[in-house]
Structures are given as C-alpha cells and as structure tokens.
Amino acid sequence: MSHEVLEFDVVSASLTEKAKTDGAELIWDRQQAMKAKCGFGDKGLCCRICAMGPCRISPVEGKGAQRGLCGATADVIVSRNFARMVAAGTSAHSDHAREIATVMHMSNKDGNYKVKDVGKLLNLAKEWGVETEGRENDDIAHEVAEIALNEFGKPFGTQRFITRAPEPRQKLWKEKNFEPRAIDREVVTLMHSTHIGCTGDADSMLEMSMRTSLADGWGGSMIGTELSDIMFGTPTARGTEANLGVIEENMVNILLHGHNPSFSEMVVLAAEEPEMIAMAKEVGADGINLVGMCCTGNEVTMRHGVKIAGNFYQQELAVLTGAMEAVIVDVQCIFPALARLSDCYHTKFITTSPKAKITGSTYIEFSEEHALESTKTIVREAIMNYANRDRSKVLIPQAKSKALVGYSVETVIQHLDKVVNSHTDVFNTVKPLSDVIWAGVLRGAAGIVGCNNPQVKHDKSHVTIMKELIKNDVIVVTTGCAAQAAAKAGLMTMEAKELCGRGLKEVCERVGIPPVLHMGSCVDISRILDIVGRVAIERGLDNSDLPVVGVAPEWMSEKAVAIGTYVVTSGIDTYLGVTPQVLGSEHFTDMLTNTIEEKVGARFTFEEDPVVCAQLILDRMEEKRDRLGI
Amino acid sequence: MSLFDLIYAGSNAAWGLAEQTVADAIQQKGKDQKVAFPSTAYSLPVIYSATGMKINTLGDLETALGVAKSLIVEEEDLGKALNAGLSTAVSAEIIESVKYALQEDPYEDEPGIGFVPDPVIRSLGVPLVTGDIPGIAVLLGESESPEELAAIVKDYQSKGLLTFLVGKTIDQAMEQDVKLGLEMRVIPIGYDVTSVIHVVSVAVRAALIFGALKPGDLAGLLEYTKQRVPAFVNTFGPLNEVVVSAGAGAIALGFPVIADIDVPEVPGALLTQKDRSLTVKTSLETREIKIKVKEIDIPVAFAAAFEGERIRKDA
Numbered sequence: 001m002s003h004e005v006l007e008f009d010v011v012s013a014s015l016t017e018k019a020k021t022d023g024a025e026l027i028w029d030r031q032q033a034m035k036a037k038c039g040f041g042d043k044g045l046c047c048r049i050c051a052m053g054p055c056r057i058s059p060v061e062g063k064g065a066q067r068g069l070c071g072a073t074a075d076v077i078v079s080r081n082f083a084r085m086v087a088a089g090t091s092a093h094s095d096h097a098r099e100i101a102t103v104m105h106m107s108n109k110d111g112n113y114k115v116k117d118v119g120k121l122l123n124l125a126k127e128w129g130v131e132t133e134g135r136e137n138d139d140i141a142h143e144v145a146e147i148a149l150n151e152f153g154k155p156f157g158t159q160r161f162i163t164r165a166p167e168p169r170q171k172l173w174k175e176k177n178f179e180p181r182a183i184d185r186e187v188v189t190l191m192h193s194t195h196i197g198c199t200g201d202a203d204s205m206l207e208m209s210m211r212t213s214l215a216d217g218w219g220g221s222m223i224g225t226e227l228s229d230i231m232f233g234t235p236t237a238r239g240t241e242a243n244l245g246v247i248e249e250n251m252v253n254i255l256l257h258g259h260n261p262s263f264s265e266m267v268v269l270a271a272e273e274p275e276m277i278a279m280a281k282e283v284g285a286d287g288i289n290l291v292g293m294c295c296t297g298n299e300v301t302m303r304h305g306v307k308i309a310g311n312f313y314q315q316e317l318a319v320l321t322g323a324m325e326a327v328i329v330d331v332q333c334i335f336p337a338l339a340r341l342s343d344c345y346h347t348k349f350i351t352t353s354p355k356a357k358i359t360g361s362t363y364i365e366f367s368e369e370h371a372l373e374s375t376k377t378i379v380r381e382a383i384m385n386y387a388n389r390d391r392s393k394v395l396i397p398q399a400k401s402k403a404l405v406g407y408s409v410e411t412v413i414q415h416l417d418k419v420v421n422s423h424t425d426v427f428n429t430v431k432p433l434s435d436v437i438w439a440g441v442l443r444g445a446a447g448i449v450g451c452n453n454p455q456v457k458h459d460k461s462h463v464t465i466m467k468e469l470i471k472n473d474v475i476v477v478t479t480g481c482a483a484q485a486a487a488k489a490g491l492m493t494m495e496a497k498e499l500c501g502r503g504l505k506e507v508c509e510r511v512g513i514p515p516v517l518h519m520g521s522c523v524d525i526s527r528i529l530d531i532v533g534r535v536a537i538e539r540g541l542d543n544s545d546l547p548v549v550g551v552a553p554e555w556m557s558e559k560a561v562a563i564g565t566y567v568v569t570s571g572i573d574t575y576l577g578v579t580p581q582v583l584g585s586e587h588f589t590d591m592l593t594n595t596i597e598e599k600v601g602a603r604f605t606f607e608e609d610p611v612v613c614a615q616l617i618l619d620r621m622e623e624k625r626d627r628l629g630i
Numbered sequence: 631m632s633l634f635d636l637i638y639a640g641s642n643a644a645w646g647l648a649e650q651t652v653a654d655a656i657q658q659k660g661k662d663q664k665v666a667f668p669s670t671a672y673s674l675p676v677i678y679s680a681t682g683m684k685i686n687t688l689g690d691l692e693t694a695l696g697v698a699k700s701l702i703v704e705e706e707d708l709g710k711a712l713n714a715g716l717s718t719a720v721s722a723e724i725i726e727s728v729k730y731a732l733q734e735d736p737y738e739d740e741p742g743i744g745f746v747p748d749p750v751i752r753s754l755g756v757p758l759v760t761g762d763i764p765g766i767a768v769l770l771g772e773s774e775s776p777e778e779l780a781a782i783v784k785d786y787q788s789k790g791l792l793t794f795l796v797g798k799t800i801d802q803a804m805e806q807d808v809k810l811g812l813e814m815r816v817i818p819i820g821y822d823v824t825s826v827i828h829v830v831s832v833a834v835r836a837a838l839i840f841g842a843l844k845p846g847d848l849a850g851l852l853e854y855t856k857q858r859v860p861a862f863v864n865t866f867g868p869l870n871e872v873v874v875s876a877g878a879g880a881i882a883l884g885f886p887v888i889a890d891i892d893v894p895e896v897p898g899a900l901l902t903q904k905d906r907s908l909t910v911k912t913s914l915e916t917r918e919i920k921i922k923v924k925e926i927d928i929p930v931a932f933a934a935a936f937e938g939e940r941i942r943k944d945a
C-alpha cells in the first residue's frame with residue numbers, strides 16, 4: 001500500500017505498517033483496488049435513474065453520445081446528479097434533527113431526557129410564539145418540539161428560522177423563490193424533479209437544489225443544533241485532547257462514532273455510572289475511556305470535553321491499534337468496512353440505529369424510551385470484551401494534542417464581552433468582532449468545515465489552509481472533521497496565537513481565545529450561519545457584503561454538498577478543495593463558479609492546492625473589503 | 631479610506647514634514663549643528679530607546695529619517711500599521727529636535743513646556759510605581775465644549791492622574807481656569823501636534839530608567855510601556871491623518887485612544903465616546919486603571935495633585 005496518502009500524518013503512518021502484518025484491509029487498499037476512477041462518473045456524466053440506462057454522455061462536445069436515451073443532455077444529467085447529492089445531504093441532516101426533536105418531545109424532568117438549557121428553550125419559545133408564562137418547562141419543551149417536528153412536513157408556510165437571516169437576504173430569497181418550505185417536502189420535490197422525464201433544465205435544477213439546501217442549513221441543521229443545545233446544554237469553552245494517543249493502554253476503550261447526540265449523550269452518562277466503572281475495574285482495567293470520532297465525537301467534546309480519537313479517515317486506524325474494546329455507532333459516515341476490520345481484532349463493532357444496520361456488526365438497538373438502560377447494555381458489552389484484548393497486537397501511537405473546544409455562538413459572545421467598554425457599548429453582541437474586521441485588524445473570517453477524502457492527503461489541506469489564513473489575520477471557525485484536524489494539529493491552543501499575524505494574535509490575547517475556534521459538528525455549521533448573520537445585521541448589511549468565506553478543503557459526503565450549497569445560497573463564497581463531479585457540464589460548472597453570483601452574491605471556487613486556495617480566499621476578502629471601503 | 635490607509639497617509643505626511651524640516655535646518659546651520667534636548671542623558675529618547683542610536687548633529691538626523699521611512703510598509707496588516715505609527719513618533723521627535731537645534735528654548739513664548747527633562751521623570755517615578763499617580767492622560771485637539779474639557783481635566787486631577795495637554799486644549803483649559811503646572815499634575819506640552827512626542831518621551835524614558843531596558847530593545851520597550859505605563863489618549867474634535875497615525879503610535883505602545891467623534895473602533899485600543907461626561911470613566915476602564923482611594927465628597931477637588939498648591943494671599 002502506498003504510504004504517500006499519510007505522508008502528512010506520521011502518527012497514523014506507523015499503523016498502516018501494522019495493518020499489513022495483521023492482514024487488515026484499509027481504505028487505501030480499497031482505493032488501490034478501485035484503480036483509475038471512471039471518467040464518466042467523475043465528471044457527473046453517467047445517469048442511471050431509469051432502466052433505459054445507464055446512459056453516459058461523452059465528455060467531448062460534438063463527439064460520441066451527446067444525449068441519454070430520454071434525450072437528457074450533459075447539463076441536465078450533471079445537474080440532476082448534483083441535485084440528488086443535495087437531497088441526500090439535506091435528508092441526512094434533517095433526519096438527525098428529527099430525532100433530537102423527538103427526544104425533546106419525550107423530555108421529562110424525571111426521565112433520561114431533560115431540558116438542560118432552560119434559557120435557550122425560553123428564547124426559542126419566545127421566537128416561535130409559544131406561551132411560557134406559568135407553564136412547566138417540560139410543557140413548553142413539548143410544544144416547541146412539536147412545532148419543530150412540524151417544520152419537516154407542514155403543508156403551508158416556510159421555514160421559521162429563515163427570519164434569523166439579515167433582512168436583505170430574506171428579501172432576496174423571497175424574490176428568487178428560494179424560501180424553503182417544509183424540509184421533507186423540499187427533499188421529496190427535489191427527488192421528484194430528478195426523476196426521468198421531469199426537470200430538463202439545469203438552471204432550474206440548481207435553483208431547486210439551492211432551495212432544498214436552505215431547508216438544511218436554516219431548517220434541519222439549525223433545528224438540530226438549537227434543540228441539541230436545549231436538551232444537552234449549550235457548549236462552553238473547555239479543554240480536551242485529540243489524536244489516536246488518547247486511546248489508553250490500561251482502560252476499556254470505547255470509540256463513539258457517528259452523529260446523533262441523543263444517543264451519544266446517553267453513552268456518556270452510561271460510561272460515567274459508578275456501576276459501570278466498578279465493572280471495568282472488576283475485569284482488570286483502570287476504568288472506562290470513552291473517545292469520540294467524527295461528528296458525534298464533536299458533539300460530546302463540545303459539551304463534555306470527551307477526548308477526540310480522530311476524524312473520518314482515522315476510523316479504521318482506531319481499530320488497528322488493537323486496543324479498542326468496542327466501536328459504537330449510530331448513523332452517517334460509518335465505514336461498513338469496520339465490520340470486517342474488527343474481525344481482525346477483539347473489537348466489537350456495535351451498530352445501534354435501525355437506520356444504519358451493517359452486515360457483520362453486532363446490532364443492539366438503541367431505544368429512546370429506555371435510553372440509559374439501553375446504552376448501559378452496550379457499554380457492558382464493551383467492558384466484558386476487555387479480557388479478550390490480544391496485548392501482542394496492541395500499538396497505540398503516542399501522539400495527542402491539547403485543544404480548547406466548546407465555542408458556541410453564545411460562548412464566543414461571552415468572550416467578546418471581555419473587550420467591551422461598558423461606557424461605550426452594550427454587552428452580548430458581536431460588535432467587537434465586526435469592529436476588528438472593519439478596522440482591518442482582522443482581514444476576515446473563514447468557516448472551515450468538512451470531511452477527509454483519500455483524493456487528497458489527509459488533513460493536509462485543512463491544516464495548510466488554516467495556517468495560511470491565521471497567518472494573514474483571518475480568524476477561523478471550524479466544525480466537523482476539519483475541526484478535529486485542527487485539534488490534532490495543535491491549532492486550538494492559546495499557544496497557536498504565535499502562528500498568527502499581528503492582528504489576530506492581538507485579538508486572541510485580548511479576547512482570550514485560540515485562533516481556530518471549534519464550533520461543533522456538521523449540523524453546527526448553522527452556528528456559523530448565525531454568527532455571520534449577526535455581524536451582517538450589526539452593520540445593516542447582507543452576508544454577501546462581508547469578507548467571510550466557507551471552505552471545505554477535503555469534503556466527501558453528500559451532506560457536504562448540501563452544506564456548500566446552502567452556504568453559497570446564504571451569500572457566503574465557498575471554496576472546495578475537492579472538485580465536485582460536475583465538470584462534465586461546462587454550463588453547470590459555470591453556474592456554480594460564476595453566474596450563481598448574480599443570483600445570490602456568492603459563488604463556488606474549486607481549488608485543490610491548499611496554498612493556492614488560501615491565496616484566492618485572501619484576495620477575495622480584500623476585494624470585498626475594497627467594496628466596503630474598509 | 632480604510633483605517634490602515636489613513637495611518638499610512640499620516641505617517642507619510644509626518645515623514646515628509648520631518649524630511650523638509652531637517653533639510654531646511656541643514657541649509658541654515660550645516661550638518662554639524664548640534665542636536666540635543668535639554669537635561670537628558672538619553673539623547674533623542676524615542677529614537678535612542680527604539681534603535682539604540684544616539685543623535686548628536688543635524689547630519690545624524692538624516693539617518694534617523696531613514697529609520698522612520700523604513701517603518702512605513704504600506705500593507706494591510708496590523709503590525710505594519712502600528713510600525714507606521716511608530717514612524718510618525720520618530721518623525722515627530724525629529725521635527726521637535728530640530729526646533730531645539732535652531733533655538734535655545736523654542737517653547738519660551740508659549741505656555742507649553744516642550745521637552746520634559748530627566749529630573750522631572752525621576753521625580754514622577756515613585757508615585758507612578760506606588761500607584762499614587764494611577765494613570766497618565768494625554769489630551770489632544772480642540773474640544774467643542776471647553777467646559778466639558780475642563781471638567782474632564784479636573785476629574786483626572788481629582789483622581790490623581792497626570793494630565794498632559796497638547797494643542798488647543800491648553801488654551802481651553804486655561805480659559806476655564808484649570809490650574810496648570812507639574813505640582814497640579816496638569817502639564818501643557820505644546821500647540822503643535824508633534825509636541826505630543828514629549829509625552830511619549832516621558833513613557834520611553836520611564837522604561838529606560840525604571841525598567842532598566844536596553845536601548846534598542848524595541849520589543850521589550852513596547853511590552854514595558856503596555857504593561858507598566860498606564861497612559862491613554864483622549865482626542866477632541868476632528869482628527870486629521872497625522873493625528874490618526876500618531877494615535878497608531880500610541881496604540882503600538884499599548885496606550886488606548888478614546889476619541890469624541892466617530893472612528894473605526896478597535897475594542898480596547900481605539901474607541902468612540904461622544905458623551906464627554908463619560909470620557910473619564912471610559913478611559914479608565916479601557917486602560918484598566920483602578921482608582922485606589924475613594925473620592926472624598928468635599929466641595930473642592932481633593933487629591934495629591936493639590937499637595938503642592940500654594941495658597942496665594944489674594945485667593
């Protein structure tokens with residue numbers, strides 16, 4: 001296997017050697033087996049949505065097949081494939097949110113699910129016109145949850161959260177018919193329109209995709225984040241550690257992987273139960289070491305400081321250490337390969353969600369009704385497995401970095417309050433942030449998000465772009481696997497201010513924050529929309545006026561496509577470090593990277609070289625600053 | 631124009647003026663004409679502390695001009711903008727030093743005292759260290775309301791701060807019967823904006839004398855002034871680009887600037903406070919100055935600043 005893929009990550013590279021000895025197959029083996037990618041699929045030119053196909057269009061114009069059997073052109077096929085990615089991404093985030101709303105609807109002060117952030121609940125109740133006077137919190141929560149659940153399928157009206165956007169943006173969405181209606185409806189409509197013989201116009205297809213994506217960012221994801229905070233607490237700044245070195249030699253190691261906090265929160269509770277800890281000691285371990293991965297890892301690190309074992313590409317490597325008693329997962333971004341891989345070790349691969357069963361895994365269904373009991377059963381399985389660990393097969397890379405996490409919008413604002421003069425300004429706003437951007441102390445802000453992808457060197461693009469930007473006084477907020485890359489690279493420490501330009505360094509010192517702020521999981525990108533919107537509102541502008549960008553340096557999932565689309569549709573330029581499968585249509589590519597700007601004031605840029613990408617971002621920020629005259 | 635562009639324009643203007651001033655002086659007196667401030671062991675203190683370079687003649691000032699020029703790098707970067715502010719400080723010191731090269735006492739005919747001699751700084755050292763002088767206020771410009779300006783000065787005075795006046799604020803304070811003088815802790819410096827350098831010179835000599843800093847250790851100097859010299863600037867009235875770039879110099883030294891007009895605000899460093907009844911509170915909070923002794927509610931302002939006051943017979 002080629003080690004080039006991990007050239008940037010010496011820590012994990014040692015494990016790939018071990019994989020050979022252990023006879024374990026990894027993603028890079030499978031990538032090699034895949035050989036060269038299919039050029040049609042890579043360009044988005046292959047269609048298999050009906051049984052007359054598959055059809056494929058020649059990438060050379062005027063040569064070979066120019067239309068599918070139904071007559072669909074390259075433009076139509078590419079736009080349909082793109083639209084389906086948006087629909088899938090939106091559906092994933094939305095179903096995630098639906099589960100949170102469901103447990104909120106079950107919340108009960110004596111039950112497993114309780115309202116933790118009453119203040120945030122009351123704020124949302126007020127925003128949604130729910131009566132709060134003289135009512136029990138649980139009652140209020142149930143009503144709010146019901147409203148949230150109706151956001152998915154209400155027959156009339158548009159998404160409630162779009163009113164949080166700056167006025168000019170709301171107006172634009174209305175004019176362009178981009179206002180998302182019910183979330184599920186947008187997904188269904190988009191799937192409908194991609195059916196054979198429906199939408200045959202790439203422009204219209206993209207517009208529908210944009211509307212659907214807004215149902216994610218300003219719908220599903222925002223509901224997911226808001227309700228998660230209400231139920232499990234709004235994250236506050238705290239310390240943690242990241243990278244495979246957080247796995248402990250003498251503890252029962254449990255890897256929590258997936259996405260949904262309504263599950264992971266209960267696992268955290270279960271692992272803290274004295275009864276469980278005692279049991280771990282009985283089997284000869286020092287205790288239970290719960291570590292996180294991907295977005296579930298982000299959720300529990302933001303709220304509890306649970307250590308981060310790694311990001312997307314490291315999921316197999318965590319098992320390879322031979323020290324993982326159990327990998328417990330719910331939904332999304334879980335390699336089915338983990339089933340086969342864990343067979344090489346004593347590791348129990350436990351799936352828990354009926355939405356994501358995996359052949360070869362141990363399936364223990366998580367029941368929300370008996371949430372804690374059911375996670376305790378799962379944790380018990382892990383503990384019992386400790387005795388089976390083959391010590392001769394254990395190799396834990398001794399590398400981990402400290403990180404500060406937990407920067408919700410509320411926490412960021414709390415920090416900003418430190419520099420507010422009580423005689424000139426009011427507290428609890430983003431004005432200090434907008435001031436330093438306007439004065440030029442900070443040149444702009446970047447939200448860096450997304451996955452890992454073996455098409456590029458793991459974490460290299462994330463870390464390179466972040467370093468380039470902070471060096472040039474651009475503050476970075478991050479979520480998802482990008483955030484975990486930053487944590488591993490030590491960019492979430494106070495010391496990282498030394499890597500910054502003078503302006504950002506000064507801001508970090510005065511405000512008391514690291515230059516790269518962990519804002520949470522992928523659904524928490526809604527936090528980024530929130531903070532950008534607040535700055536725009538503060539200045540009476542639109543998002544598209546601000547020197548602000550979104551970046552997905554190593555994206556891979558359909559969720560990432562939905563995210564990128566709603567970020568652009570929200571008026572924020574988005575940079576993709578992996579080129580999406582659209583190049584087969586010059587027209588569609590031109591729309592994404594160029595003409596879309598006429599519609600929403602922002603566009604996509606595809607750039608795989610992280611250094612070049614960072615420069616393009618910086619140039620664009622200066623261009624926006626010039627337009628503002630700042 | 632962006633804030634940084636404004637600073638660069640001001641720094642360039644100040645430098646141009648300094649260059650012209652030096653050239654004129656050399657033409658008049660020759661390169662060998664002696665350049666020195668009265669009663670100091672620190673040559674031209676700003677240039678000496680920042681670079682370790684001692685200036686003795688008008689000819690030497692040409693080298694200093696080179697230093698000032700090299701500090702102006704017009705990039706959109708805070709560090710560079712602050713350096714440009716320091717450049718303005720150097721240019722101002724050059725201009726002021728030429729005044730002393732051409733005249734025995736250039737401040738003879740005005741209320742401003744100009745250069746502050748070493749012994750005064752030494753005498754201020756102890757009360758500064760003990761917190762008896764809790765802060766240094768630099769007031770600059772011309773207030774729309776002389777009454778409010780006087781109230782501000784008196785407020786600082788009653789809190790024991792040392793106040794330096796630059797520009798029209800001097801006349802305004804005098805017209806409002808504010809008592810001036812070292813023992814009153816209200817010191818008029820000069821009418822020209824460049825004379826503000828004599829306050830900076832106090833701060834940097836404090837670093838050399840009390841902080842035992844090595845001349846030329848610019849980073850150490852800036853750290854010392856930021857941490858140990860509790861100074862801040864209040865500007866009154868409209869700001870021209872030279873004042874803005876001088877303000878950047880103050881910020882580089884760690885001294886926040888509080889203006890009474892709209893400016894592009896930088897939290898903790900550059901603020902707008904239009905309500906002049908709040909200027910004092912805003913300034914003290916920004917510089918994190920806590921007044922040790924509770925103000926005593928007596929009809930006349932009560933503070934150490936009045937200890938040296940002579941009560942005249944006719945009063």
Ligand code: SF4
Pocket residue numbers: 047048049050051052053054055067068069070071072077196197
């Ligand atoms: S929808 Fe059209 S292009 Fe697609 S597979 Fe069917 S016939 Fe071919």
Ligand code: SF4
Pocket residue numbers: 294295312332333449450451452479480481482522556557559560
């Ligand atoms: S960033 Fe991408 S890989 Fe990571 S959890 Fe989110 S969608 Fe999955």
